[in-house]
Amino acid sequence: MSDQGLILVTGATGFVGKWTVLELLRAGHRVRGTVRSLGRSEEVRATLLGELGQGPLDRLELVEADLLDDKGWAAAMQGVATVMHIATAIRADEPKDQSLVIRPALEGTQRVFRFANDAGIKRIIMTSSIATVGxxxxxxxxxRVYDETYFTNLDNMRWTWAYCIGKTKAEQFSWDFAKQHGIGLTTVHPGAIIGPALDKDASISLQLVSGLLNGSTPAMPSNGFSIIDVRDVAALHLAALDKPETVGQRYLATAEYVPFPEVGNILRAAHPEWNVTSKTVPDWIIKLIASFGGPARQIINDIGNEKVFDGSKGEKLLGRKFISAKDSILATADSVIRLGMVKQKTT
Structure with missing residues (x-):
């Protein structure tokens, strides 16, 4: 590995952020991670210590910076060669006040890019989403199959949701800003991110699996989604760092399209000791509920259709296939059970 200089990772306490910091340290890089509160730094270090031992942690610095506040960002950018902008706000529900999600996504990205540019940083790798594509x-x-040439058209959507709005506007801003200021930008677009949790502070996306195990998901929608393992999302960020030809490129991080009921089938076969539901909710009920807002609003655009995201470009970048959806589902289940994130059911 050639010396790539100091790497700034925003959102080091997050699911993707933590895995990316882990893999950067494992690869020998020097890393500075942002956290919203330094009070969280010790738990991050403890998690990484358990995975790496003490040696690599000597190359890690954690600093305080909030996406919605200028304070701390100028100092965070000092001496940085590359920014990996991963931090964002993710919620399981659709908030009545959409700004709770949109502002961290859009204003946070604007803030990160502005301070990076002020510091003379010319390389940014950003975590986007399939929400900005399909x-x-x-x-x-x-x-329908989507690839990296598609850009979400918010003006042509009957049903929008806060995360889609925030991430789409953030990406639009990022490409315009990067072009204007000569910044080498790469965007990574994950589907539903699951995979092994490093500790109990993991993404709400793991509820796709944990909710079926603990019964908090009593019935499933019939639609599916493109799954990606968090380890592959981190790997794409590192691959973009190491390969200059990724500048100016978008990469879908998506393995197979999996119907939600198939997730249940996989879990029931592997963990018969857990009472995983086989019930589904009719599409018309989800559409009715979603019309009033709430969590169903986040999936209404996927009901009744199959959005497949072609991840072959990302696989080519890695030089291998993405981790299979089944292996990701099982790795997620094993980790949430091992960490006590789900309550044991009796049969």
Whole structure:
């Protein structure tokens, strides 16, 4: 590995951020991670210590910086060669006040890019989402395959949700800003991110699995989603860092498209001791509920159609296939059970 200089990772306490910091340290890089509160730094260090031992942690610095506050960002950027902007706000529900999600995504990205540019940083690798790719294209039924050439059209969507709005506007801003200021930008677009939790402070996306194990998901929608393992998301960030040809490119981080009921089938076969539901919710009920807002609003655009995201470009970058959806589901289940994140059911 050649010396890539100091790498700043925003959102070092997050699921993707923590895995990315881990893999950067494992690869020998010097890393500075941002946390919203330094009070969280010791738990991050403790988690990484358990995975890496003390030696690599000597190359890690954690600093306080909030996406919605200028304080701390100028200092965070000092001496940095590359920014990996991963931090964002993710919620399981659809808030009545959409700014709770949109502001960290859009204003946070604007703040990170502005301070990076002020510090003379010319390389940014950003975690985006499939939400910025496959929506607003008129698909209401059937199967359609999306690749990196698609950009979500918010103006053509009947149903928008806060995360989609925030991430789409953030990406639009990022490409415009990067072009204007000569910044080498790469964006990574994950699907539903699951995979092994490093500690109990993991993403709400793991509820796709843990909710079926603990019964908090009593019935499933029939639609599916493109799964990606968090380890592959981190690997794409490192691959972009090491390969200059990734500048100016978008990469979908998506393995197989998996219907939600198939997730249940995989879990029931591997963990018969858990009472995993096989019940599904009719599409018309989800559409009715979603019309009033709430969590169902986040999936209404996927009901009745099959959005497939072609991850072959990302696999080519890694030089291998992504971790399979089944292996990711099982790794997620094993970790949430081992860490006590789900309560044991009796049969």
């Amino acid at each position: 929506y607003g294209h008129g698909q209401t039924s059937g199967r």
